[in-house]
Ligand code: HEM
């Protein structure tokens with residue numbers, strides 16, 4: 001009944017495991033490689049934006065490659081960071097942990113390669129117009145802004161590729177289930193499946209937008225489009241996508257960080273409850289991004305706003321469970337007092353430190369998210385730099401810094417090379433934390449002072465002196481983050497090119513045991529049908545009337 005896999009394999013055993021999972025490791029490694037290459041280009045664009053805020057125009061320097069200036073850079077920043085980096089990293093990471101957690105390779109390795117192939121082909125296709133300034137439509141690609149058809153087709157292929165991982169995980173699960181008819185599904189594998197099921201359901205929105213609206217329109221097959229319907233289909237996917245980014249970080253916080261902190265996961269059943277709530281509640285709330293959109297009933301906006309507060313609950317469960325697990329670790333390491341146990345945590349371990357710092361900034365991001373979600377307060381912050389301040393704490397830190405922290409133990413296992421330097425990695429985590437704290441704090445403040453987002457502020461005639469005074473700190477924060485990113489890439493390149501092989505300890509996957517294990521929870525937590533049924537019913541109820549009204553009244557004649 002080994003539902004939570006223990007670490008403590010011998011060197012020979014862990015090397016044998018590595019050979020057994022060689023294909024899965026290679027797939028994970030290639031996905032991470034594409035992900036971090038995308039983040040390198042995307043992150044560089046972010047620094048240029050923050051410099052341009054301070055009237056330091058670096059765009060002429062990249063002109064030979066990118067002619068489009070600020071807005072092309074911003075499109076690249078959004079698409080590469082939150083669509084490409086996240087998606088490739090997540091597919092690689094889930095391939096790795098799901099198979100290691102089931103303790104069996106992918107049911108179809110050929111399908112595994114097809115997944116990577118389709119996604120990479122789609123990425124290359126979308127990259128052509130992006131780099132040629134023919135897809136400067138931001139990562140939200142709202143019509144009537146129009147991109148080259150290759151951009152839409154390429155992104156669609158990336159999404160289709162991700163669906164193939166779900167197929168593979170289901171096949172792998174069925175093979176596992178046949179051999180373990182009464183066991184509870186191992187936590188990390190189960191969470192990977194929940195993430196991919198949630199994602200596959202919610203991508204129906206953007207898939208419909210691509211197939212029936214954007215692709216035929218950009219090819220000239222239909223003459224017009226409908227911005228409100230397109231935005232509604234986009235946000236059908238666009239809200240749950242944030243949970244597609246976050247859940248894989250939570251998977252690390254639940255399954256590995258407790259062990260890295262020297263303790264155990266506080267409660268496995270509570271972790272499962274939170275993931276089920278994410279599955280059920282992530283999608284039927286997307287209208288909260290359209291509170292200012294005309295043509296959608298106020299009632300449904302309010303219903304979605306209320307459900308949004310519902311999805312805050314599983315985040316609170318996660319917060320409680322993870323902090324309780326850290327406390328178990330801190331006390332096991334000799335920590336005392338109400339809060340002083342925090343200092344007993346392994347702050348000299350970069351993978352732990354990066355993820356703990358990511359959690360701290362995420363707490364602020366979550367609090368700000370409640371303001372965004374409030375029907376009336378949203379109007380104050382809508383489309384201001386407050387929003388950018390917010391999501392750099394969530395996806396830009398909780399997810400990105402956690403993924404970097406995971407890479408510090410995952411890359412040595414995949415490549416068989418020792419991490420080049422723990423000190424560099426620690427410096428990387430802290431500089432990201434400090435740089436982002438500055439950057440995000442002042443972006444929030446500027447938003448409250450009315451500074452718009454998605455704007456070349458440095459060139460705006462209405463740039464106010466009181467904004468400029470604070471934009472300096474945004475710039476300083478950005479430069480510190482740039483240094484942090486540089487340290488990360490330096491460490492990774494030196495790791496890949498080093499000759500030092502990974503040690504026995506490096507090969508151990510830090511699986512956490514649970515203080516309260518899966519058998520302490522009811523069996524229904526391990527069933528799929530009831531939760532899938534509730535998810536679909538809630539989506540139909542919350543979206544049905546609005547989508548029906550928009551589709552039946554849409555003239556599709558906006559040029
Ligand atoms: C070196 C670190 C980074 C810097 C300096 C930076 C800077 C910025 C700035 C100044 C903006 C606002 C631009 C505007 O509204 O006109 C922005 C937008 C954005 N950033 Fe970052 N960023 C960084 C890293 C990241 C990361 C790691 C992510 C996510 C993984 C991310 C995701 C985004 C997204 C999605 C937008 C919105 C794009 C849009 O409005 O279309 N950024 N960033």
Ligand SMILES: [Cu+2]
Pocket residue numbers: 238239240242286288289
């Ligand atoms: Cu949302």
